[in-house]
Amino acid sequence: MKKKAKAEIDLSTEEKIKEAARKVFTRKGYAATRTRDIAEEAGLNLALLNYYFRSKSKLFEMIMAEKMQQFFGFMLPVINNADTSVQEKVELITSKYMELLMENPDLPYFVLSEIRNTPDYFMKITDSGNFLSKSIFIRQIREKAPGRNPFHYLINLLGMCVFPFIMNPVLQKMGALDEKTFAKMMKERKTLIPAWIKSMLEED
Amino acid sequence: MKKKAKAEIDLSTEEKIKEAARKVFTRKGYAATRTRDIAEEAGLNLALLNYYFRSKSKLFEMIMAEKMQQFFGFMLPVINNADTSVQEKVELITSKYMELLMENPDLPYFVLSEIRNTPDYFMKITDSGNFLSKSIFIRQIREKAPGRNPFHYLINLLGMCVFPFIMNPVLQKMGALDEKTFAKMMKERKTLIPAWIKSMLEED
DNA sequence: ATCTGTTTTAATCAAATGATTAAATTATTT
DNA sequence: AAATAATTTAATCATTTGATTAAAACAGAT
Structure with a gap:
């Protein structure tokens, strides 16, 4: 969809989103979490989420897999x-x-x-x-x-x-x-x- | 707001809603539950929920109190x-x-x-x-x-x-x-x- | 049967929310 | 510096969803 350019900046923003998502999802659960919450928590605009991750559920799945790994891995x-x-x-x-x-x-x-x-x-x-x-x-x-x-x-x-x-x-x-x-x-x-x-x- | 007329019918419908709410809320949690789910589960129209209970949250609080009582009471x-x-x-x-x-x-x-x-x-x-x-x-x-x-x-x-x-x-x-x-x-x-x-x- | 009040329904509203788009901004390359 | 590519933003869309409304169906009383 888009090529990565500057690994550092990219990582920084992408990681900011993931970090925020981790936080909000973990605290409120999937259904109660609004994508806007995540954006705000990350100090970013909403559209970024859908730019980096195709959807709320994709983002969630990533966090979920990570947490499962932590918990059972x-x-x-x-x-x-x-x-x-x-x-x-x-x-x-x-x-x-x-x-x-x-x-x-x-x-x-x-x-x-x-x-x-x-x-x-x-x-x-x-x-x-x-x-x-x-x-x-x-x-x-x-x-x-x-x-x-x-x-x-x-x-x-x-x-x-x-x-x-x-x-x-x-x-x-x-x-x-x-x-x-x-x-x-x-x-x-x-x-x-x-x-x-x-x-x-x-x-x- | 409204007086009860036929206690039996009333109880039946009200109980049907509560029973459905219990089921759906317990299975999916508050945020993931849509009032329409509850209505469907009860085999009733959506408006009934808001007729009998003022809102989703009121209905939830009732179920929640009941479950807390069960769990800790x-x-x-x-x-x-x-x-x-x-x-x-x-x-x-x-x-x-x-x-x-x-x-x-x-x-x-x-x-x-x-x-x-x-x-x-x-x-x-x-x-x-x-x-x-x-x-x-x-x-x-x-x-x-x-x-x-x-x-x-x-x-x-x-x-x-x-x-x-x-x-x-x-x-x-x-x-x-x-x-x-x-x-x-x-x-x-x-x-x-x-x-x-x-x-x-x-x-x- | 008619009237009265209750119960149920279909239709609709308004707000919330996930997602998209097109333009603006920033960074990188030449 | 100009051109190109990457990143970010504001504005907007379409759907979902909690809630309301007005009318229909129903039950019981007279």
């Missing part, structure tokens, strides 16, 4: 690493997730509320069919706790990492937690969650 | 009951929540993604300021695990109940879980979660 290699124990995997996933979420507290809201509307191809991340069930991580859990469906523990692990960030706005509004206390707790959870998972698995 | 009396132990409270909350969520799997998505946009008055449920911190439940947890912030455990409890329903669509799409297995697991969790919480609290 790093987990896959960890999960299929044959050289680490369950416990090491749990520790890795926990600390990585807690750090990611502390930097992007809106991420869970966004990913989880948009995921349902997202067409099936968002599953591109997961090349094979039910690769998850066959993953080393799940197999390792199955060995540790043979009587139970291993997904119980995967759900618990992810839930204990992610759910606090979902509940946080509620708890803050209710005056139950302040921002500082919350941050402190999230740091604590980096070591607490692996310990909790461990005792769950041993208890059997 | 029953917990309050349990939490402040002086006659039950921590463990009994955990069991009560777990089984109640699991049943509620199995009947309304969309509830978490809806409540949690709309709650942030909702004006502050949604906190009406929580009359006093930080009543939660002063609740008997939190105090009981504090006694059991004096070194830790008690909200860790409350978050874990709610997370282990709610989060599976948030992850379920993802897991199903990935082919990791089928509907039947999921339902079975949710039943299992009614007893598993209290046990897990117990061991967390005892471990300290």
